[in-house]
Amino acid sequence: MALQFLDFDYSEAEDGVATWDAIASVPQARLDALAQEAQSILAWACAEFGALHGPHEEGGLWQYDLQCERPGQPLQEIRFDEAREALVPALQAEGDGRVTLTLSVSGLPAFAEAFAARFGL
Structure with a gap:
C-alpha cells in the first residue's frame, strides 16, 4: 500500500524493537484522507496481529501511539x-x-518485518 500522508522515520532499539514515527499536517479539506490512511494502517495491524497488541514488556508484539493536535489546543x-x-x-x-x-x-x-513489507518501508 502506498502512503500519501504518513512518511515514516525508522529506528531500532538495542532490544530489537523497531519503531516507525510519522507526522502529517493537513488542512481541513484533506483531513478525511489522512484519517483513512491512519485507519487503514491500524486496521491492517489489528487484522494481522490484533491478539498480540500490547506493551512489549507485557508480552505484546506491537503497539501504537496516535495523537492529534489543532492550533491552540493541547495534544489529544x-x-x-x-x-x-x-x-x-x-x-x-x-x-x-x-x-x-x-x-x-x-x-x-x-x-516489524510484516509491517515494513506491507507498507513499503
Whole structure:
C-alpha cells in the first residue's frame, strides 16, 4: 500500500524493537484522507496481529501511539476502534485550521518485518 500522508522515520532499539514515527499536517479539506490512511494502517495491524497488541514488556508484539493536535489546543490522544475500524474520537478541524497527526508504531521482529513489507518501508 502506498502512503500519501504518513512518511515514516525508522529506528531500532538495542532490544530489537523497531519503531516507525510519522507526522502529517493537513488542512481541513484533506483531513478525511489522512484519517483513512491512519485507519487503514491500524486496521491492517489489528487484522494481522490484533491478539498480540500490547506493551512489549507485557508480552505484546506491537503497539501504537496516535495523537492529534489543532492550533491552540493541547495534544489529544486518539485510539483505533477495531470493531468499527474508526478513529475515536474522530478527527476534526476547527474552521479552516490545520490538523497535525502523529503516529508511532513499534513492534518486535515478526511484526516489524510484516509491517515494513506491507507498507513499503
